[in-house]
Amino acid sequence: MDIHTQLYRLREMLAPVLDTNAFYKQKLTEAGVTHPNDVQMLVDYRQLPFTTKEELSTDQVSHPPYGTNLTFPLERYTCLHRTSGTTGSPLRWLDTAESWDWWGKCWGEIYRAAGVTSVDRLMIAFSFGPFIGFWSAYHGAQQLGALIIPNGGMTSDQRIRAILSNDVTVLIATPTYALRLAEVAEQDGLNLPEETSIRVTIHAGEPGASLPATKHRIESRWGARAYDHAGATEVGAWGVMCEPQAGVHLNEDEFICEVLDPETGNLADEGELVITNLGRVGMPVIRYRTGDYVRLKSAACECGWGSRVLDGGVIGRLDKAVIIRGLNVYPATLENIVLKFPDVREFSARVYGTGTLDELEIQVESTHPNPAETATAVAAAIRDELGLRAIVKAVPLETLPRSELKSNRFTDERHP
Template identity: 50%
Template sequence: MPFFDQDIETAPRERLQALQFQKLQGLLRQVSGRNRFYTKKWNDAGIVPGNMRLFSDLRKFPFTSKSELVRAQEEAPPFGTNATFPVEAYTRVHQTSGTTGTPLRVVDTPESWEWWGDCWGHVLKAAGVTAADRVFLAFSFGPFIGFWATVEGARKIGAMVIPGGGWDSIQRLHMMRELGATVVCCTPTYALRLAEVARQEHFDMRSIQVRTLIHAGEPGANVARTKSRIEQEWNAKCFDHAGASEVGAHSFECEVQPGGIHLIESEFIAEVLEPQTGEEVPSGEVGELVITNLGRAGVPVIRYRTGDLVRPNLSMCACGRTFARFDGGLLGRSDDMVTIRGVNVYPTAIENVIRQFGSVNEFQVSVTTLHEMHHLEVQIEIASGNDAGEVRAHLEQAIYHALSLRATVTVAAPGTLTHFEMKARRFRRLDHPSGNSSS
C-alpha cells in the first residue's frame, strides 16, 4: 500500500492528536501579536492564545469566514491583514477561483510552499503515483492556485510533470499521447469534456497510456455515477482530492477507495459542526467542515468555516491509515442545499441522477422560487443521434424516482451551455418574488 509518510499515516489516534496539539501551539505562538487579522480577532473575543492548555480549548476561539478575509483584503490591499510576516518573506501569490464572489489573494513563503508540496505528496502517493509516472496537469496555470502545488508534490516523489497550460483540449490529448502521460490531474467536469472532444475529433482514447486521474475543484469524483462514467471514458482509475486556496490540499482518496477521502490529520485539524448551532456532529452524521491548517503560519486559517458538508468516519480504513475519513467526499455546500416540497436536495444528488445518462454532455440546474414555492429546472445538452424528447422524459422520470421530486427538463441547443475547464458552476437559484427574476 503506497504511503507518503507511513509512520504518521498509520499512527494511533492519540499520537496524531498529540502531534496536532504540538503543531497548533507552535502556530499560535508564531501568529499571536504578529498577524494583525488574528491578533485583533482574538483580542475582540477576549482570547489569549498563550492560555491554551487543552486541545479542547480550540473550541473557545472564534470562527474565521471567507467574507472576513475578503473584507480584510479590501481594507488593506493588496494582500490584507492575514499576514504573519513582512511582505518580503513571501515568494508566491495566488488567488481563489472567484466562482462564489471576490477572489481572495493568498501569499506563501518558501516554507509554506514546501508544506503544500508535502500535502500533495500525500495525494499523489495515495493514488499510487510513483517516480516512474508522468503527470499531466490539464490546467491553465493562471493565478488560481489549482494544480500549481501538484508540481511541488510530484517533485517530492520524483515524478515527471507535464504542464498543460496554453493548449486547447485536443492539443492536450495529443500531448498526453506523444509524451506518454500516465497520470492526469484536472476537474471531473474537464475529464468528461476531454472525452467528449476526443469523440468529436475522432481521437482514440485507447491510444493514450493514462491509468490514473486525480480530480479536484468540485465533488464529481466522489459522485458514484460521475466517477463511473469518467473511468469508463478513460479506461483508468479516478481519485478524489479536496482542498482550497486559502486552506491547502487537505484530503485525498486512497487506493482502497472506500467511498470517501482521508483528511491529512498531521497537517490539519478538522471539526465537523452543525452549521446553525455550531455543535459538533457525531461520527456518521453530516455537518460543516471547520478546518485549521498547521503548516502555513504566514497566512493561516484557524477555525475556518469552509461551507463544505462532510460525513466524518473515525474508523480505521482497510488501507491501514488511521487518518479520519469523510464518507462520500465533499457532499456539497451548506448554502447549496435547498428544501423543495419537504425534500432536502443537494447538487451532488441531482448530478448522480443526470450522470446515469451517457447521452447528456452538459447540464445546468436551477432552483426557481415563485410565491415562496421552489421548483427544480434542469437544462441539458445531449449528444447527436439521441431523441431529445425521449431523453428529456426519461430524465424527468429518473429524477422523480431518485428524489421524489418533479423536475422540468429542457433540452438546449448544442454549445448553448457553458463547458467548464476548472470549477464548474452548474447550480443556481433564481427568485421570482413578483414575476421578475434575479440571481
C-alpha cells in the same frame, strides 16, 4: 496524528502568530488567548473563535490588498494566489517559501495515496491562472520527481495530442474537464483506454469524482481509476483519496479537523467541516468554517492510515444548497442523478420563480437517437429520487458550456 501532537504544532505556530500577526493577535486576544500555552488541551482548542471567509474578505477590503492576516513582512512571501470568487469576493492569499513547500508536501500525500510516483508523467490540464489548485499540484509533483507535461494555453485537441505523444500516465483536471477531453478525443475517433497510457486521474474543484455516476463515467471513458481530492486556497490541500477509495481522508497530519452541527456548533458525524492548518505560519487559518458539508465514516480505513475518512468527500456547500418548493437540493445530488444516464453528455439546471411556484428546469444534451426520451427518463428519475417535479428539455449536442475550471451547471434566477 493525535490531538496532543496537533496541539503541540499549533502552539509552535501560535508563538509567532500571537507576536506579529495583527489579524489573529486581535482575534485571539479578544478570546482570552495571549500565549501559546493557553491552548494545552482539546477543551482549550474548542474555545478558540471561528474564522469565517466573510471576516477574511472584510479584512482585505479594509486593508488592501492582502489584509492583516500576515505573520511576516511582505518581502518574506514568495507566492500569491486568488480564490475563484464563486462564493463572495475573491480572497488574495500569500505563501512563504516554507508554506509553499508545505503545500507541495500535502500534495505529495495525494499523489502517493493514488499510487503516483517519480516515474509517472503528469498532465495538469489547466491554463494556470491565479487559482492555487494547479500551481500547488505542480509544486507537489516537482517534489515527487515526476515529469510534468506543460499544456497551458492549449486547446483540448492539442492536450489530447500531448497526452498521446508523451505517454502521459496521470491526468489532473476537474471532473467536467476530464469528461470534456474524453469527448473531444472520441470525436477524433480515438479509443482512450486503448490508445493512451493514462491509468490515474485526480480531480478537485467539483465533487464529481466522489459521485458514483460521474466517477464511473470518467473511469470508463479513460480506462483509468479516478481519485477525488479536496482543498481550498485559504486552507490547503486537506483531502486525500487512498487506494481502497472508500471516501476522502482528512489529512490529520497537517490539519486539525472538526465536523460540527451547523445549528448547534456541537461535534457531529455530519455537518460543516472546520479546519486549522498547521503548516502555513505566514498566513494561517484557525478554526476556519469551510462551508463544506461532510459526513464522517465510523469505520477506520483499511489502508491503515489512522486519519478519519469522509463518506463521499465533500457532499455539498452549505451556501449552495438550493431550496426548491421547500426541498433542500444540492447541485451535486442533481448531478449524480442526471449523469447516471449514459446518453447524457452535458446538462445545465436553472431555478426560477413564476410568482407562486419555483420551477426547476434542466437542459440535457443527449446522444440518444430520440433525445426527448432521455429528457423524459431524467425527469422521472428526479421525481423518484428527490420527490421533485422538474421540466427537462433536450437541447442539441455541443450547445451547453464546458469549463476547465469549476463548472457552474446550476443557476438560481430567483436571487440574481
